[in-house]
Amino acid sequence: MATPVLEAIDQTQAPPQGPPRPNVIYTWLTTVDHKKIGLMYIAYALVFLLVGGVEAILMRIQLAVPNNHFISPQVFNQLFTMHGTTMVFFVGMPILFGFGNYLVPLMIGARDMAFPRLNAFSFWVSAFAGLLLYFSYFGASGLYAAGSAPDVGWFAYAPLTAKVFSPGHSTDYWTLAVFLSGVGSIGTALNIVTTILCMRCKGMKMSRMPLLPWLYLVMASLVFVAVSPLTAAQIMLTLDRYIGSHFFDTQAGGSAVLWMHFFWIFGHPEVYVLVLPAFAFVNEIVPVFSRKAMFGYPAMVAASVSIGFISLSVWAHHMFTVGLGAAGNTFFVFATMVISVPTGIKIFNWLATIWGGKIIFATPMIFCVAFLFQFLIAGLTGIMLSAAPFDWQLGNSYFVVAHFHYVLVGSILFALFGAFYYWYPKVTGKMMSETLGKWHFWLFLIGFHLTFDFMHVPGLLGMPRRIYTYEAGRGWGGWNFIVGVGAIFQAAGLLIFCYNLVRSYYRGKEAGHDPWDAWTLEWAVPSPPPVYNFAIEPTVNSRRPLWDLKHPEDPDSDYE
């Protein structure tokens, strides 16, 4: 067997630096480089992560003891609305788009995204949407002097959003922010799909594409299908509020349930939009730190694609208590339970990948290990919720809140932290501190479990979500106190992480091209990569081009 052809990728050289830019801010504001845009997405999301985290801590202080008067019900309702909206639309989506923007072209051997200007447009629209949402604190009182920030909940159920129940402009700020965020998301999704389908380097058939771009392909396709109805619904809601249409106006024959359908046909696929990139990070990190190829690559691709399809038919499991009737409920029970099959395949494949490996517990890997356990638990509590009658008890209780935070924090955020530690050397050329990384990991892990394990209990004891206070006699007090204590640990871990990001940039060890001895194309270019990524278009012969390069005696291309 001949040595695999890997021309170009190992020969790339950065050209001599041009003259220094006169204005750094100008270059960032006008850039169309996918890497710079990706980093702006990530930085912007991190700022909102801190804001959303502060909102969470304020709520936990209020709920730590019964009958607390720390904040008023109006402020509490604004806090959970802003927390949910911020974390989903202005943390989750942008941070994952940021990683996608940065990594997808590098991993498929492209020089940029397919539509660089659209890319910049999408980012700035999303960024503006986030600022608009928070401007509501100052601008939403309007002429009515009613309300400031939105207080209708992140799923903004009709008809609470109708003019009569939500006077002033707070809901309008929410609607416009979500609308604009939707426009930005659809633009980026279009870009990701096109880039992956059209801009892969020579030799990279779909079946040789690394799993990260595969999962981003599924994720971006879901964004089209799922975000569009929500974006359309925002227009309908605005028409209801301002020109007297009656889509959701129940007092004039409109339907509250229609909004729920619009929202959840977005809302559930959205969960997969957020979690598929987390799977993507784990798919890259786990093999490298187990020193083994991904087990069952075709099954992983098939499972991801089928999760994408099935996730479009499960939305009404958020509506088991709406009274859809036995037939409707039964269908959505089945669809929801079925999705656990491809999800299970993923977990088993990760297990098989580490099986027989030589596992290195560096910081990226330990976050992924925690991800594996926590995602398993999140999936299992998901099965509990999918059994509709059980959901009649658990739905809208703190059990659900604990369940989806197991997904959003325990799975997605942990995988994201792993991704930060893993790709930071590529982005900056410096390693992040392992010591601080371990402190971050353990503090965050302890905090996470204190908060979200114990949060299941008040739900089982009948505590609904979105209440600003509760009576002492319900037996919820002690549990909520522990939940609040955990939030402090998580905050400490997060601050250490932020410090680590900054400190390592100045004081971190030099990383070189390929600090983890990894196998995908992004590790073939210098760290940080040059503007044009690859000097010459690379050619690949397998899913792990750098493995082939490092092991010419035993290349992957022989087995695929």
Add this chain to the structure above:
Amino acid sequence: MAFLAPLFAVTALAQSPTNIFAPAATPAHSIFGLSMLVLSVTFGIFLVVGGLLLYALIRYRHRPSDSDHEPAQIYGSNQIELSWTVIPILIVVMLFLTTTRVILRTEAIPKPDNTMDVTVIGHQFWWEYRYPKLGIVTANELHIPTSDKANPKPTYLTMSSADVSHSFWVPRLAGKMDVIPNRVNTMWIDPPDVGLYLGQCAQYCGTQHAKMLLRVYAQSPEDFAAWASQQQKPAQQDFTGNPTAAAGQTVFMHNACINCHTVKGTVATGRFGPDLTHLASRDTIAAGAVQNNPENLRRWIDDPNTMKPGSLMPAMHLNDHDLDLITAYLTQLH
């Protein structure tokens, strides 16, 4: 879940009037049975998968004594992958069929003839209960007869909302059912034991969603009949011998109170707020938020926002004298 399982166990024993693991009516019992099955299946899955993961992480960790060679690269195995596809499918089918049975048993059984019918209307932020067959209208405290096997008398709730979406959730009696404007939902409960069952609104409905509490009084058929016959009477209007209450009645009837509240048999016929005909027979006011005693009642009438900020009842700006009179009147509405 190694951690969660003990938590579930503790929960089952926890003292809480709203514990879902302490069912007290048929729908809640069916759910409880299903939940035990689902919990044991998922716990079993966790033990197997989590155990394998833990084993692999320890067994295959990198050791300093390891050689520098990369481990054997394994790309997949059709047999193994098929098995971990088929086994989960079988588990899913089992859980699905069991779940369907409980759904049908709760949602799809025909309504018997001898039910107690109650219409539930959700309001921001209180509950209205109407008994069409009995001609009773009341608020916030739902009285129902107990129902035993020998003499079943389930209560059927027909639910809708006057404003935004709410959800009726009394965990020990049944799962929750949303109360949605421009839509009618139904559910049923049949507690065999006398008692007070607590719950609260479970769908965010605005500022005071937190204090939209539910109280269900299950009474023996005799006690229920006595309660019903009292509630069917018009409000007391003859206050000879109690001049304070009589004066309070006059103040009440000459203020905006009557625009929103009904006191049956008087000019007060408002529908926006709770029916006050037999207010004094209730244990609580403000949708269960505080005890119904003259002190709380006076504070509430003075300014509801001190007790329940965001409540839609405005402060009436009455002087102290009028407040005393109205309180005296309302405490007489037995």
